[in-house]
Amino acid sequence: MTSLPSSADLAADHGWATVLAFGAHPDDLDFGAAATIAGLTRAGVAVTYVVMTDGGAGGFDAEHHDTITERRHQEQRDAAAHLGVRDVEFLGERDGYLEPSHDVVGRVVEAMRRHRPDAVFSMHPERDWSRLQRSHPDHLAAGEAVVRASYPAVENPFAYPELLTSGLDAFHLRWLVLYCHPAERTNLAVDVTGFEHDKLAALRFHSSQHPDVPKMEAFVLDGMARAHQQWSTSGEAGDVVPVASGGDGGRRYAETFQLVRVNDSTTISGF
Template sequence: MLADNEVNRVLVVTAHPDDADFGAAGAVALMVDRGVEVTYLLVTDGDAGGNERSQDNAGMAELRRSEQAAAAKAVGVTDVRFLGYADGTVVPSLELRRDIARVIRQVRPDLVITHHPDRNYVAIAPSHPDHRAVGGAALDAVYPDARNPYAFPELLREEGLQEWTVKEVWLNGGMTPNHWVDITDSIDRKVAALLSHASQVSHREGFEGFVRERMSHNATTAGFGPDRYAEGFQVVPTA
């Protein structure tokens, strides 16, 4: 695994607004505290999400973009990008691989955090089809696309984007996490980020308690002891 001092730039690739905050906001907050530059790349605007449909898709997309901006601010992330794919219809296409590879070459991250591409049979929520599609496309963009100057040659020829090798990938939402991040010092910021997504969580009674309980369970699984909170990831070396 990369040591903390080997991680200077991180790209978080997710399907929807709030995915980064459910999966990695605690770890991201700690990285920002260390001076790491973090970029969020959202494949969709989340226009098909929300507990109520008083707004049309365009209105929901605008609302969710603003919620994600507020959530990012809560953990210190200022670079938030959207690709504008339609929520609920994402597939791991060549177009999506190219679009993610483009941002990898722009940001040049040491670490990419994204969804696990496999279905989770223990907990169904992480297995949204968009999550699995984005996770698969992001992994393909990491290897081989972003590091191969002959992949999507227009990125180099027309946009001047040189190839880039990502050193490590962290996957969230899978059944076999093998790396735990103690987020006790950033749990309040993770909760604040999640509460920024009012259109998604305001109707859920006891939501903050649910988040803390789940992160506490993670910490127990990780062996961190009582009164701790943790996020879990599966680490994928890319060398």
């Protein structure tokens, strides 16, 4: 059995003191990475959320849909506060219409240069054909915009020169952590046992998005249990069974990502 790293292990091993985390909609980060984020903040990492759309196309209540954007912003702030996230920023792009345009990429670069994080969490730019719901067009656009910003724009002082003029210097991002990704891209599984309840609590704050909370919670827990089972053993994921003590009812939990090394001491090219 393979021992999976915890969030604290990741932060210590990779030197993460600050993390900037992007999602297309309110609740995306909490579905994709909330347990890992909770572990990072508990380990002393400063985390900021950036939500790229206004969330205005979400929810199920037609009668009060004119207030959905304000409601979803508050839901995201409450969920982030529960996880220990330092702040939530909203780019305000129209929900359902997000594109990786130069304007959007420039706004992502601005946020990156302002925060200068050690790692950036983002949705994945590739479609997951095994579960198409992961691949909402806004998810793909958010992932593409963040990846384009991560290289080369954030490290090129001649890209978006107005940012340089305003005092936001270029810098070299070290790590990208991509979630909502095709399973075959997974190269990192994080043991989040003990933080699964923080993830569920964060998701409950997004009450406008959950017509069946028990079904959502069971789906999330089973997925994390399957991920831990698959990535801590050499076999394929099968029925969810206890593989070690800990967690809820003896189960252990993991969240999975594609970890991308953008720059390190071996990098020989610039922008």
